[in-house]
Amino acid sequence: MSQTADIPEQLIIERNALKKWKRTDVYNWVTEQTVVIISGAGKTCRVADRLAHDIQPDAGRVHVLKCRDNTLDTINALERQVLESSANIVIGVGGGKALDVAKVVGTRSNVPVVLVPTSVSNDAICSPVAVIRMNKKASLGVKMPQAVIIDLEVIASSPERLTIAGIGDLLSNKTAIFDWDLGCRAQQDTMNTFARLMANHAVDAFINTVGNRSFDKTTLVKVLAESLVMSGIAMSVAGSSRPCSGSEHLISHALDYYCGGKALHGEQVALGILVAEYLQDEHRSSGNVRQYYEQLGLPTHFGDLGYTREEMALAIRMAPAMRDRYTVLNEFSFNDRQIDQLLDDVFPTRTGKRVISFA
Numbered sequence: 001m002s003q004t005a006d007i008p009e010q011l012i013i014e015r016n017a018l019k020k021w022k023r024t025d026v027y028n029w030v031t032e033q034t035v036v037i038i039s040g041a042g043k044t045c046r047v048a049d050r051l052a053h054d055i056q057p058d059a060g061r062v063h064v065l066k067c068r069d070n071t072l073d074t075i076n077a078l079e080r081q082v083l084e085s086s087a088n089i090v091i092g093v094g095g096g097k098a099l100d101v102a103k104v105v106g107t108r109s110n111v112p113v114v115l116v117p118t119s120v121s122n123d124a125i126c127s128p129v130a131v132i133r134m135n136k137k138a139s140l141g142v143k144m145p146q147a148v149i150i151d152l153e154v155i156a157s158s159p160e161r162l163t164i165a166g167i168g169d170l171l172s173n174k175t176a177i178f179d180w181d182l183g184c185r186a187q188q189d190t191m192n193t194f195a196r197l198m199a200n201h202a203v204d205a206f207i208n209t210v211g212n213r214s215f216d217k218t219t220l221v222k223v224l225a226e227s228l229v230m231s232g233i234a235m236s237v238a239g240s241s242r243p244c245s246g247s248e249h250l251i252s253h254a255l256d257y258y259c260g261g262k263a264l265h266g267e268q269v270a271l272g273i274l275v276a277e278y279l280q281d282e283h284r285s286s287g288n289v290r291q292y293y294e295q296l297g298l299p300t301h302f303g304d305l306g307y308t309r310e311e312m313a314l315a316i317r318m319a320p321a322m323r324d325r326y327t328v329l330n331e332f333s334f335n336d337r338q339i340d341q342l343l344d345d346v347f348p349t350r351t352g353k354r355v356i357s358f359a
Contacts, residue, residue, distance in 0.1 A: 036085060039065070044095070179327040
């Protein structure tokens with residue numbers, strides 16, 4: 001039986017993409033239409049204002065709305081404005097929160113969405129999942145964007161910390177795929193081999209670029225963006241986040257829920273990867289991802305992100321209960337002594353302050 005997958009109709013990843021987009025099919029979609037631009041804050045507003053200025057002569061009407069956060073109240077207010085304006089298309093501009101909000105609003109309003117990321121801090125740039133904040137963070141299924149426009153000049157000018165977080169989110173494909181295989185062997189899940197292949201090739205393309213060691217920042221950002229987009233499509237093909245989210249994400253969710261969510265999603269996932277690799281007995285293999293952490297500026301200790309040893313222990317203990325998903329965490333029944341040993345092995349004493357750089 002064949003299966004359909006929701007993927008973007010258009011994907012543009014290049015230098016100065018926003019200067020060239022008038023010559024693309026995507027621009028034709030806004031001609032004589034009512035366009036709502038949902039923008040994040042800060043520098044993102046300038047990108048949104050530039051888009052609005054470019055669209056104005058050819059669109060019917062253009063409304064620029066500010067997304068101050070990803071709470072349900074904000075989403076409800078923006079959805080109401082989108083419906084009242086009779087919008088034909090929503091353009092989300094910004095980082096992960098603004099893009100997720102645009103996807104939720106577009107899905108609930110039944111309006112196609114175009115995403116214009118200003119950073120690549122996670123796979124929100126092209127995925128069928130959005131994170132919103134109610135009492136705590138929650139993941140929702142949403143429609144995939146109709147198009148994604150990634151201007152590499154805009155991405156390269158974003159803070160390095162955001163890019164490093166995106167790297168952490170991408171590298172989790174490795175531990176997530178291991179967990180998916182494990183779940184299938186335990187007869188707790190079913191495998192979509194095409195989605196698995198896509199997710200694995202996405203992260204391998206990035207790792208191969210890093211292993212080459214002759215890359216420049218623009219090349220790294222381009223491959224990262226392409227790989228995150230491919231990961232998002234893998235999730236759409238699978239019909240769940242399984243290809244890109246396993247035990248490492250459960251640990252990050254537990255850090256959010258029980259320990260205050262002190263860091264970026266991808267940074268916390270990077271810590272989760274180190275625990276997952278250890279439990280999967282992959283930490284000593286030639287293919288382990290920890291070997292790239294120092295080069296890429298990823299956190300190697302929970303203290304790098306402001307967490308205490310007690311908080312990290314709590315997150316590991318509570319992670320399996322964060323969602324009904326079989327992972328390597330289900331293979332262990334941790335007592336206090338075992339968690340202490342795990343923390344000693346995975347997170348040796350810090351040797352210095354984390355350096356945020358992959359130059």
